Amino acid sequence: MRRERVPIAVGILAAIGAAFFILPLLGLIVRSPWGDAIKALTAPDTVEALKLSLVASLSATVIALVFGVPLAWVFARVEFRGRNLLRALTTLPMVLPPVVGGIALLLAFGRRGLVGSWLDSTFGITLPFTTAGVVMAETFVAMPFLIITVEAGLRSMDRRYEEAARTLGAKRWTVFTRVTLPLIGPSLFAGAVLCWARALGEFGATITFAGNFPGVTQTMPLAVYLLLGTDHEASYILSLVLLVISLGVLVALRHRWLGSA
Amino acid sequence: MSLEANVRLTLGALDLDIELSVDEAEVVALLGPNGAGKTTLLRAVAGLVPLTSGYVKLDGRVLEDAASGKYVPTERRSIGVVFQDYLLFPHLSVLANVAFGMRSRGMRSSEAAEKAAHWLDRVGLSAYVQDKPDALSGGQRQRVALARALAPDPRLLLLDEPLAALDVTTRAEVRRDLKRHLTTFPGLRLVVTHDPLEAAMLADRLVVMENGRLVQTGTPAEVTERPRSQYVADLVGVNLLRGQADHGSVRISDDSVIAAAAAESGDVFAVIHPRAVALHLRRPEGSPRNAWPGRVSGVEMLGGRVRVRVEGDVPLVAEVTPAAISDMKVAEGGEVWVSFKSTDVGVYPA
Numbered sequence: 001m002r003r004e005r006v007p008i009a010v011g012i013l014a015a016i017g018a019a020f021f022i023l024p025l026l027g028l029i030v031r032s033p034w035g036d037a038i039k040a041l042t043a044p045d046t047v048e049a050l051k052l053s054l055v056a057s058l059s060a061t062v063i064a065l066v067f068g069v070p071l072a073w074v075f076a077r078v079e080f081r082g083r084n085l086l087r088a089l090t091t092l093p094m095v096l097p098p099v100v101g102g103i104a105l106l107l108a109f110g111r112r113g114l115v116g117s118w119l120d121s122t123f124g125i126t127l128p129f130t131t132a133g134v135v136m137a138e139t140f141v142a143m144p145f146l147i148i149t150v151e152a153g154l155r156s157m158d159r160r161y162e163e164a165a166r167t168l169g170a171k172r173w174t175v176f177t178r179v180t181l182p183l184i185g186p187s188l189f190a191g192a193v194l195c196w197a198r199a200l201g202e203f204g205a206t207i208t209f210a211g212n213f214p215g216v217t218q219t220m221p222l223a224v225y226l227l228l229g230t231d232h233e234a235s236y237i238l239s240l241v242l243l244v245i246s247l248g249v250l251v252a253l254r255h256r257w258l259g260s261a
Numbered sequence: 262m263s264l265e266a267n268v269r270l271t272l273g274a275l276d277l278d279i280e281l282s283v284d285e286a287e288v289v290a291l292l293g294p295n296g297a298g299k300t301t302l303l304r305a306v307a308g309l310v311p312l313t314s315g316y317v318k319l320d321g322r323v324l325e326d327a328a329s330g331k332y333v334p335t336e337r338r339s340i341g342v343v344f345q346d347y348l349l350f351p352h353l354s355v356l357a358n359v360a361f362g363m364r365s366r367g368m369r370s371s372e373a374a375e376k377a378a379h380w381l382d383r384v385g386l387s388a389y390v391q392d393k394p395d396a397l398s399g400g401q402r403q404r405v406a407l408a409r410a411l412a413p414d415p416r417l418l419l420l421d422e423p424l425a426a427l428d429v430t431t432r433a434e435v436r437r438d439l440k441r442h443l444t445t446f447p448g449l450r451l452v453v454t455h456d457p458l459e460a461a462m463l464a465d466r467l468v469v470m471e472n473g474r475l476v477q478t479g480t481p482a483e484v485t486e487r488p489r490s491q492y493v494a495d496l497v498g499v500n501l502l503r504g505q506a507d508h509g510s511v512r513i514s515d516d517s518v519i520a521a522a523a524a525e526s527g528d529v530f531a532v533i534h535p536r537a538v539a540l541h542l543r544r545p546e547g548s549p550r551n552a553w554p555g556r557v558s559g560v561e562m563l564g565g566r567v568r569v570r571v572e573g574d575v576p577l578v579a580e581v582t583p584a585a586i587s588d589m590k591v592a593e594g595g596e597v598w599v600s601f602k603s604t605d606v607g608v609y610p611a
Contacts, residue, residue: 163309164348166335168362169413178361182352 028243032236040234041241048215049223050241056131056219057199060138061146064195068146069188073176075147076154087151091144093205098141102208105140109133109209133210134217138199145198146191153187154180190253197249201242264417264449267315268305269327277301277473283417288443288450290464292457294492298473299453300345303419306451307342308335319417319449336365338417341410345422347402349394355381355405356390362413380408384438400431407442418443420452424459436462457496461485469493487609489530498568500533500577503611511608517574520550521606528611535568535580537605541598542589552600557593560586571599 033040040046075087093101109116109127119125127133157180165179181188203221210217212226220242227235264283271277277298283289291299304310306317308325316326324333341362349358359377364370381387384404386397394402403423410418423439424432440463443450454460460467461481469477469484469492477489488494494501504513506524511531513519521531539545545552555573562568567586569579577599591597 158348160344160348161350163335164342164344164350165361165365166309167307167338167340167342168365168409169336170361170365171336174365179350182350185352 025243028236028240032240033233036233037237040231040237043234045214045218046223046234046238049218049220049238052131052134052215052218053200053220056134056138057142057196057202059135060142060199061192061196063135063139064143064146064199065188065192068143068191068195069150069181072147072150072154073180076151090147093141094144094148098202098204098206099208101140102137102205105137105205105209109136128209129211129213129217131210131216134206134219137205137209138202141202141205142195142199146195149187149191149194150184153184153191157183193249193253197246200245262320262449264306264451265316265318266302266306268302268312268317269315270301270305270310270313272301272310275301275473277305279470279473279475281306281468281475283449283451285449287465288452288463289466289468290460291451291453291470292460292467293455293470295455296472297470299455299470300421302470303342303421303451303453306417307340307419308333308338339415340417340419341413341415343403343406343410343418343420343423346426347394347406349402349405349409351394354391354393355386355397358394358405359409359412362409366413377408377412380412381405384408384442398431399427400435403427403435404438407439411442411446415448417449417451418446420450422454423452424456425454439463487530487607488532489611494532498535498563498578500535500538502531502533502575504529504531506608509603511606513575517553519575519606520603521608522603523606523608525608529608530611532607532609533577533601533605535578536566538577538579538599538601540569540571540579540581540585540589540591541600544598545600549600550603551606552598554596554598557591557595557597560591560593569597571597573599577601 071090075083106113106128108114109119111117111120111126111128116127119127127136161179161183162175165175170178201221202219203225206217206219207222212218212222218226220238224235224238224242227238262285264281266281268281269278275296275298279298279302281289281291281302291302293299301310305312308317311332312325312327314327316328317324319339323331324338325331350361353361356374356377359380360370360373363373363376368376378387378390381390384407386401386404386408389397389401394405397405403426407423424436427435436459443452443463452460452463454463465480467478467481467484468475469490471490471492477484477493479487484493485497488497488499488501491501502511502513502519504511506521506526506529508526509520509522509524510518511521511524511529513531519531524531541552544554553573553575555571555577557569558572559570560567562583563580565583566580567583569581569586569591571577571579579599589597
């Protein structure tokens with residue numbers, strides 16, 4: 001490969017840009033009290049938060065798959081009026097401040113919300129400030145990542161395989177499950193992992209809609225924020241844990257998402 | 262028992278309007294240049310493209326009828342399709358690919374696997390059942406595609422350029438095997454191809470298409486003896502002219518008339534084999550009735566002979582020996598005379 005000659009100004013600006021990302025990570029690594037790592041990680045509250053985070057983020061991912069894949073299929077395959085508007089609405093949480101998402105969820109599913117009051121009076125179901133509420137908040141914020149990834153996968157797949165399956169007598173559902181889904185497997189996987197990582201890091205919508213109760217709604221990001229006020233060294237360790245998980249996801253996905261080098 | 266299709270549809274620049282029938286006793290090849298609409302016609306028969314008007318009937322049963330709006334979806338038509346690039350499912354094993362059609366139609370998985378294994382044995386691939394398609398060579402993939410299409414026992418077998426994706430060395434062998442499977446297949450058979458040799462070797466009857474229309478149909482021998490379009494004439498390698506016959510001559514255009522012993526009357530095609538066309542440096546002696554000057558616009562070698570294209574009142578191709586070329590020093594742009602005998606002109610009604 002030919003060595004590219006970098007203009008000096010570009011090189012300097014790029015280096016500053018890179019340093020902007022590297023320094024905070026370095027700070028986290030250097031200033032973390034490594035000696036207390038075991039103690040901080042095994043504290044009962046931390047273990048609870050970690051467990052809750054994993055359960056809630058994985059649940060959110062499963063829910064996003066169940067509803068997001070069909071939604072992506074409709075966006076990719078069905079032409080209807082208002083499709084672009086609906087697509088914009090379902091991907092809005094990607095750009096919306098999560099706190100706003102949390103407030104919107106409260107207004108819809110809170111005890112006095114549009115649907116929430118009915119759920120409460122009819123079934124006695126309360127969603128806000130419960131673990132289910134955490135899952136809802138995370139799904140709301142993370143599902144759009146799955147939808148856009150899967151829709152892109154559906155649009156780029158060779159649809160003639162579906163035609164080949166039809167000539168072999170496969171009905172619509174068989175085509176979908178036996179041909180379409182396996183062929184978009186990589187997009188499905190990438191979408192699910194991105195969705196999961198986003199759910200794991202969710203903070204704003206969760207604290208607004210589900211509150212911050214240890215063992216019930218206090219996920220890792222919430223615990224980190226809370227610890228920052230009381231035991232900031234422990235919060236460094238937990239931050240590092242979240243960082244390692246996120247980095248692991250990005251590295252695993254780099255070929256798919258950041259483009260293969 | 263037959264396939265009868267009357268297909269009219271437009272798709273992009275293609276305007277398709279053609280009537281087609283396939284009988285049990287014959288293998289039919291759709292032959293035509295790229296963009297003629299062959300593949301679209303095949304897809305319409307399979308139910309993958311909707312008709313604007315017309316119908317598709319299989320054994321008298323209506324599969325699609327634009328007038329009544331009746332449409333039997335692709336998955337409920339008894340068809341087997343071999344696609345041009347095979348479209349084997351990359352995520353399934355060779356065995357699962359071949360079993361797919363039987364599984365889709367509700368056969369038990371063990372029985373489908375057994376039948377699929379039997380088909381793979383028939384096409385000589387029993388050693389590859391567990392492999393993924395991309396581990397196979399082009400010729401092997403073609404066989405898997407054929408086995409996959411045949412395994413569910415379809416009534417109608419459709420093949421879209423079944424040999425086009427193969428290299429020359431494997432093509433002859435795969436063509437021979439394909440011929441054998443086509444001969445033993447008990448249902449209706451339709452092959453799409455742009456290769457005249459392939460069409461002639463695989464099919465009993467050719468349907469020649471150009472620009473979405475049927476231009477000629479007949480046995481390979483009939484089509485090559487009496488081309489009815491420039492496309493077929495070029496494939497066969499003969500000079501094809503069209504004009505008005507008038508007892509011993511054919512008027513090609515306002516300025517040019519050729520002498521043709523066989524000409525009687527009416528709108529006719531006149532065909533002249535390039536070997537019957539002679540080249541001269543000067544006006545030929547003995548004044549044959551068909552002789553005129555022209556300019557050489559192309560010279561190419563073809564199987565030990567040289568084909569010389571001469572532009573003039575009537576553009577013609579002459580086929581001569583390499584020795585004659587070097588004697589006459591014929592080169593592109595040079596002036597020559599062409600001549601042919603009136604008895605060497607084949608004439609038949611247009």
